[in-house]
Amino acid sequence: MNIIRPSAFAALLACALLATGCDKKTAGPETPISRETKSPGELRLFCWSEYVPQTVIDKFTEETGINVYVENYASNEEMLAKLQAGGALYDLVQPSEYATEMLIKEGMLLPLNKANIPNFKNLAPEFVGMGYDPQNTHSVPFMGGSVGIVYNKERIKTPVNGFGDVFVPEHAGRIVVPDDAREIVTMALDHLGLPINEINADSLAAARTVLTDWLKLVKVYDSDSPKTALLNGDVDLGIVWSGEGALILNESDKFAWVLPREGAHLFVDNLAIPKTARNKAGAEAFINFILRPEVSILISEEFPYTNPNTEARKLLSPEQLANPASFPTKEEWARLEIFHDIGGAASDIDGVVTDLRAQ
Amino acid sequence: MGYLLPGSSTPTSATPRRTPGPAGWLLLSPLLLWLGLFVVVPTLLLVILSFCSRDPDAPGRVLYAFTLENYVRAFQPTYLKILGSSLLYAFLTAILCLVMGYPVAYFIGRAPEGRRNTLLALVMIPFWTSFLIRTYAWVTILSNQGFLNGILQASGLTSAPVDFMYTPGAVVLGLVYNYLPFMILPIYGSVEKLDQSLIEAAYDLGARPWSALVEVILPLTRPGIVAGFFLVFVPSIAMFAITTLMGGGAVPTVGEVIQKQFTAARHAPFGAALGTLLLLLFFAGLWATKPRREPEPID
Incomplete structure (x- = not known):
């Protein structure tokens, strides 16, 4: 069973090298997340791909000196699986409403200290106290x-x-x-x-x-x-x-x-702090930062979902507010669940x- | 992969098998450790998981209670059909890669030695870009308002856009395009070592080009063909990024279904059962195409 020629074997090796090279390329820029570093100057954000603009992250780092390491996921279940497996230490996650409900039920989130999030008052009343987290004890809406x-x-x-x-x-x-x-x-x-x-x-x-x-x-x-x-x-x-x-x-x-x-x-995508977080203060600072009207509109500009922030809506252009996909009417809102x-x-x-x- | 093990790569079956000495084992140990930790152990975990059930109260959790339920479900017509169509796509891809890749590999292998590296580099250049980006490039070429339809309509060949995207043809095109180098390289390896005098001998003995190809060249490059076929066929079966991007996912592939079990469906044991079946299929395929012992060594 050994008639494969050395040359073919060499070609196979070349392929293997090629394949690994290719993998490195596809993996793209990745931010290493190590357990050892435990400095308060770091925030590990685990969020949806294409949802948190880089400008917002840069602005936060510039202002606070906290370095933000971002890792992305493509589905709630992917995020849940990673959190449930343990070992991954994130300071902030971005679950949708039903995933938030599940994380709370499983006791996997830390309660928020609202004193550190004064900008919570900017949220529109319809986005506060929704069924998945009636008192917003564990989550703050990011976008709907x-x-x-x-x-x-x-x-x-x-x-x-x-x-x-x-x-x-x-x-x-x-x-x-x-x-x-x-x-x-x-x-x-x-x-x-x-x-x-x-x-x-x-x-x-x-x-x-x-x-x-x-x-x-x-x-x-x-x-x-x-x-x-x-x-x-x-x-x-x-x-x-x-x-x-x-x-x-x-x-x-x-x-x-x-x-x-x-x-x-x-759907309502939230920011929440997992139990394993190491920088709760930083995470709450980030949530509060996101809730600032002038920051919130940066998100709306790039990803025109329904902005839950009343103060931010005041800064949006009439065209942005008139987009029927971004902002449903009251009567349409009543049809949503x-x-x-x-x-x-x-x-x-x-x-x-x-x-x-x-x- | 048995025939790739060191010590069994001697070109003739007449020589006794060499087993590595203590120093050899020492040199091999990093590789064996790697294979053990990252191939054997995960595979065993997958097999164990495939016989487990889900926790009825928290479906994301696995309950270590033995069940055959996952395998019973895997043999339902739906999943057999999905597996069948995935195998068909992969087979078609491997055959097309072979038909297109063999002449290229032969040409490069027979080219003057100085030019071979340049030609090989040309084959490999696409790998400098991520395969996802290359696949997205195809979307811009093939879509209804894309490059190809633009040319066809401007030249008057068609009056309305032709549907190229989101068809089975687009899926096979994407797979062939991405995996072609994996066919060319191993065949090139075989062709490069092919002794020109054997082909000349065939002609001297009155062989026409066709019979020289079928009776001398193809058998001598068979190892490269087999290696290339597997390098294309195996990853094509489970590939799901290309099939969803270019095929629109109308017919799910087995790779996509497995991936969903571990994510949205939250049924990891069922995904593991499908994965284990796929693995068994690979072993069966390797066994079936295992190179035969050749009676006369050619050297």
Whole structure:
């Protein structure tokens, strides 16, 4: 079994070297996070990719002298898994509403000392004391957003008011949806008028029936950048995060934004301090810094989600405030609903969506 | 990978197998330690995890209670179908890489010695950029308002944009593009060592170019072909970044499904079961294509 020639072996080695070189490249710039250094002048931020502008971080360092080390994740579950595994010592994490609820339930967050966060008063009342953390004892909203519809007015001539108008046979092969099983099932549950946070065998079966017809029509599943397929003209309509929707509207007036009449998911991404944090004071200083109106608008400029900061909204331009994807009307707001932790149902939901996509 | 072990890389099967002496083992120890800690132990953990259940109260947690449930689920038609289509994509990718890569590797291997390194460098230049960036470049080329459709429409060949992106063809294109060098390099290694006089002998004995290729050149470069095939086929099966970016994820791949079990679905044991099955499949494939013992050593 040894006829592989030395030359081929050498080539294999070359490949191996090549592969490792390639890995280093793909890994990109990484900030080493070591356990040993325990200086109060450091803050380890574990946050979503593309959410905290570099300008904000630089400004914080300039002002406080605290060096911020940033590590990114692409999903709440990725962050939860890392925190649960232990060993990773972060001072600040950025969980969405249902993940915040779960972290509190598991006792994995430190209570906040509100005396260190005076700017908390800047938050809009609708973002304070939401169901996942009724007293905001452990979390402070960073940004909010909804999941809505964007369509190309030049190519879609029929009125689009809700999910039911998106998933019609005429739109087959022209739709993008998030690559996210829970969002997909929530669209169907909202369409059926069923509760989106109590998932049982019956409601899942009903959602499955609806999705069997709907998912056949989908061309692209993309959670990271659904705007790409829309702006490139590869699809004509889709379900996107409101921040992405706002960017699409800013970039081209061919597109329109609709908040589904059936209701939709309202997400709230928070800042919270994990139990293993080493620089709680620094983390609270960062939260307070983020809540400053002039800092908060820097985030809105780059990532136009719903800014929860009333004082910051006063500094935004009329155009920014008029963007229907960034700022839903009162009546639209009433249609939105946050996610709660659904525990083991996450796997059932994934099973249903995987099954239908593989059809 | 058995035939890559040191001590078994002697070119002829007639020579007795050499086992490393004490000094040899000492030199090998860093590698063995590395393999043990970072390959063998994690693989065992994966296999153990695949037989565990989830904690019903906190689904993110694993309960160390034996169950076969994960494997029963893995054999449901949905997951078999996903595995099947992933294997098909990977196979197609490996075949296309072979068809396109072999002539290139042969050309480089037969080029004047001074030029070979330059040509090899050209093959490797794309690796200087992250594969994700190269894949995004394809998105700008292939999209409906992209470069290719622009040329087609400007030249009057098509009147409306053609759908290139988010099709099975785009997935295979992305995979072939990214993995082609992994086919070229090992074949180049075999071609470079190919003795020109053997090909001349074939011609002297009346072989036409085709039979010289099929009966002399291909068999002698077989190790490079097998190595290249596996270097392309194996990573293609589980690759999910390219398939989601260029295929739109309409048909999930097995790599994507496994990744989701560890994240959104929060069902690590099921993901581990799928991973273990994939691993078994690799071993079966390696065993099936294990190089045969050749009766007459060529040297």
